[in-house]
Amino acid sequence: MKYISTRGEAPPAPFIETLLAGLAPDGGLYLPQTYPRLSQAAIAGFAGQPYANVAEAIIAPFLADGTETLALREMIAAAYKNFRHPAVTPLTQLDSNLFVLELFHGPTLAFKDLAMQLLAKLIDHVLKAQGERATIIGATSGDTGAAAIEAFAGLKQVDVFILFPHGRVSDVQRRQMTTVEAENIHTIALEGTFDDAQACIKNMFNHKVLRDELNLCGVNSINFARVLFQTVYYFTSAAVLGGPHRDVSFVVPTGNFGDIFAGWIAKRLGLPVDRLVIATNSNDILARTLASGHYAVQTVQPTQSPSMDIQVSSNFERLLFEAHGRDAATLRRLMAGLRQSQGFSIEPGPLQAIRAEFDAVSVTEAETTQEIAQSWREAGYLADPHTAVAISAARRTKMNASASPLVVLGTAHPGKFPDAIERATGIRPDLPGHLAGLFKRKERFSILPNDQNEIERFIRDRATRAAKRTAS
Ligand SMILES: *Cc1c(COP(=O)(O)O)cnc(C)c1O
Numbered sequence: 472m473k474y475i476s477t478r479g480e481a482p483p484a485p486f487i488e489t490l491l492a493g494l495a496p497d498g499g500l501y502l503p504q505t506y507p508r509l510s511q512a513a514i515a516g517f518a519g520q521p522y523a524n525v526a527e528a529i530i531a532p533f534l535a536d537g538t539e540t541l542a543l544r545e546m547i548a549a550a551y552k553n554f555r556h557p558a559v560t561p562l563t564q565l566d567s568n569l570f571v572l573e574l575f576h577g578p579t580l581a582f583k584d585l586a587m588q589l590l591a592k593l594i595d596h597v598l599k600a601q602g603e604r605a606t607i608i609g610a611t612s613g614d615t616g617a618a619a620i621e622a623f624a625g626l627k628q629v630d631v632f633i634l635f636p637h638g639r640v641s642d643v644q645r646r647q648m649t650t651v652e653a654e655n656i657h658t659i660a661l662e663g664t665f666d667d668a669q670a671c672i673k674n675m676f677n678h679k680v681l682r683d684e685l686n687l688c689g690v691n692s693i694n695f696a697r698v699l700f701q702t703v704y705y706f707t708s709a710a711v712l713g714g715p716h717r718d719v720s721f722v723v724p725t726g727n728f729g730d731i732f733a734g735w736i737a738k739r740l741g742l743p744v745d746r747l748v749i750a751t752n753s754n755d756i757l758a759r760t761l762a763s764g765h766y767a768v769q770t771v772q773p774t775q776s777p778s779m780d781i782q783v784s785s786n787f788e789r790l791l792f793e794a795h796g797r798d799a800a801t802l803r804r805l806m807a808g809l810r811q812s813q814g815f816s817i818e819p820g821p822l823q824a825i826r827a828e829f830d831a832v833s834v835t836e837a838e839t840t841q842e843i844a845q846s847w848r849e850a851g852y853l854a855d856p857h858t859a860v861a862i863s864a865a866r867r868t869k870m871n872a873s874a875s876p877l878v879v880l881g882t883a884h885p886g887k888f889p890d891a892i893e894r895a896t897g898i899r900p901d902l903p904g905h906l907a908g909l910f911k912r913k914e915r916f917s918i919l920p921n922d923q924n925e926i927e928r929f930i931r932d933r934a935t936r937a938a939k940r941t942a943s
Contacts, residue, residue, distance in 0.1 A: 472535045474501040477792040478806070479799025486534050487597055487850075490590075490696050491605065494676065494690030498788050503693045514741060517710040518626065523547045524557035526589075526703045526820060529740065533699055535919050550589040553578055555903060560704040562584070562711050563881075565850045568874065571858065571881040572708045572762045578886035579647055580903070581778070582730065583618035585704065586697040590690060591622035591629075592704060598628035606685040606934045607631045608675060610668035612765035614883070616671050617659075626651035629688070630934045632657045634668040634926070637918060641777070643887050643902070643909065647656040650912035656941035657933055660912035662810040663827070663921035666771075674923055686936050692729030693785050701733035702740065708878050709742055718745040718875040724857040724882050725749045726756060726779035733797040735790065735828065745875040748830045750864035751777045755833035757784055762831070766805075774836055775891040776856040778883070783809070794821040800821060833865035839863060843895035852898055855883040856891045 473483040474646045478499030484492075489501040503907040509529070517525045526547050534543060551559050556576040563571045575585025598605055598778055607629050609619055623631045633648060639661035640648075648658050661668045675681055676689065692698065709719045721744065723731040733749055738744040749757050752774045768782045788802065794817075795801045808815035817825070834842075838858055842863035846852045854862055858881040865877045885892050886902040893899045902909060 473504050473506055474500060474505075475797075477493070477788050477802050479797065479803070479916070485536055490597065490694070491686075491688050493691065494695045498806075499720055499799070500693050500786070500792075501793065502789055503533060503695075506736065506827055507550075511715045511740040511741065514706065514710070514715040516899050518705050520707075522703070523551055525707050526551070526700070527818060529703055529706060530699060532716075540667035546592040546596060550592055554584075559706075559753050560707060562708050562878070563750055565846065565852055565862065565879075569862075570622060570712070570876060570878045571852070571862070571914060572614065572704060572878050573881045574704060575855075575881060575884040575887075577618075578621045578905070579614070580887050580906070581614040581618060582701075582880065582882040583614050584621070586700040587615075587690065588695070589620040589700050590621075591626060593696065594688065594690075595623075595626045595628050603686060604628050604630075605688040606632075606831075606930065606939050607688050607690055608672055608930065610634045610665065610672045611640075611648075612636070612665045612777055612780065613640045614742075615691060617644060619658050620648050620651050620658070624651050628653045631935050632930050632934075633660045634659045634671060636660075636665045636770075639665065643889075643906075646909050646912065646914060647906075648727065649914040649916045650909065651872060652915075653672050653935065657930075658916040658920045659929070660928070661921055661926070662918065667732070671921075671923055671926055673800055674897045675927060675930075678927070681870055681931070685931065686724070691785075692727045698729050698733050698736065698786065698789075702737040703731055704880075705734050705737035705744070706742055709744075711828070712876045712878070715741070715743050718743045720744070720746040720748065720875045720877050722748040722750055722861045722867075722877055722879045724776065724779055724861040724880060725751055726754075726781040726784065728757070728784040728790070730880060730882070731829075732789055735793075738828070746830055746868070747828055748832060748861075748864060748868055748877075750861040751831065751833045752779050752839065752860050753833065753886050754780050755831075756781060756782050758831040758833040760787075760817070760831075761822075761826060761829060762857040763880040764819070765814060766809070766817065768809070771782045774856075775839060775888065776860050779860065784883065790825065791817070791821070794824040830868060832867055834860045834863045840891070840895045842866075843892060843893055847896045847898070853885040853892060853896070853898065854881065855885045857882045857889050882934045 476499035
């Protein structure tokens with residue numbers, strides 16, 4: 472299997488190259504040249520199978536010319552053995568025809584663990600085989616950084632540098648990043664915003680000398696492997712609800728469009744999916760885009776679901792590419808428009824193609840709080856604010872008895888956002904046992920000014936020192 476860029480100016484690349492690079496060299500996002508199709512019999516066979524078996528069946532064809540199957544099986548087993556639920560991603564019923572797919576039973580309590588745990592093992596494996604080291608850099612508003620740090624801690628071939636905006640992540644999120652004791656993990660509190668942190672990481676990737684010298688590797692959700700690994704739970708949950716003999720709809724709390732795009736891929740692979748519903752908080756660029764055809768960036772508003780406080784949804788570029796019949800020239804034009812004038816318009820044809828598969832619902836802060844209260848009152852279910860946004864959106868999409876079951880993706884554990892839950896229900900949720908001591912552990916991080924040179928110097932110093940240690 473080869474991978475092509477949405478901007479059409481990078482040569483087709485093997486899986487391993489997309490895995491280590493993240494972004495394509497022309498600034499585009501990688502997608503497979505074709506989608507391997509699973510037979511309905513194969514999908515029906517997923518019912519009752521362990522998560523790891525389904526994962527292997529779905530992922531293996533995408534790696535076809537890379538890592539052998541045997542190693543993949545071992546890596547998948549290792550990636551999911553630390554999840555606190557035997558089903559890995561259990562399904563809970565909330566109402567008639569309404570279910571929550573719980574994706575937060577991994578080490579850092581957010582759905583990012585599902586992809587990151589496997590990504591880390593795969594990257595380490597590939598680097599070992601090639602006798603190379605890499606430097607992972609990333610900016611985070613909370614969950615991605617914690618998931619990456621937990622997944623890569625202690626691995627021999629990589630150093631990890633995570634930038635987060637100083638004072639702008641929750642205490643739980645910060646402590647999850649700063650209390651991990653591993654020599655290869657470096658956490659940086661940047662004196663700036665999340666956008667500053669992200670700009671800094673982008674600049675480093677565009678700095679060719681630094682990029683090659685440190686073998687920079689990106690693990691944010693533009694990395695195709697992450698999106699691919701997220702398709703697995705669409706299959707396992709549909710199988711529980713009678714798929715492929717019955718269509719299922721999914722409602723996804725959306726920020727960067729990675730998680731819901733995985734649902735779109737699942738459909739391309741052969742899973743019968745009825746609707747894909749984009750649930751957004753008041754950062755509603757995608758809902759506005761589906762309604763009007765105009766993608767127009769506004770300023771980010773902080774909400775109680777911070778992992779969705781995003782205006783530029785990077786993975787939406789992948790859907791645009793597909794909706795335009797993979798016309799890379801059009802994508803280059805749209806993305807240039809985004810750079811120059813903070814927006815672009817989508818032609819009626821492609822807009823229609825998007826609307827044929829997706830709905831979008833935006834949910835206000837008050838509605839989110841009401842939903843947390845209602846789920847608790849009516850179903851005894853504590854939903855974190857991100858999940859609550861999607862439950863609220865699900866209730867508003869036309870539900871009736873004969874419609875396909877609606878599966879809401881539960882993306883974070885309620886214990887991660889205790890203040891929002893307490894405000895809505897009066898109950899302060901606990902953290903699961905393995906994190907109970909989080910507030911007693913020693914924190915370790917460096918505070919750096921929002922200065923590109925200083926950050927690069929910091930990273931270069933530590934990455935080269937680590938490389939020398941490994942070499943000797
Ligand atoms: C990252 C995240 C999201 C948004 O997922 P995208 O793939 O960026 O759309 C939603 N909820 C939580 C808790 C997250 O951490």
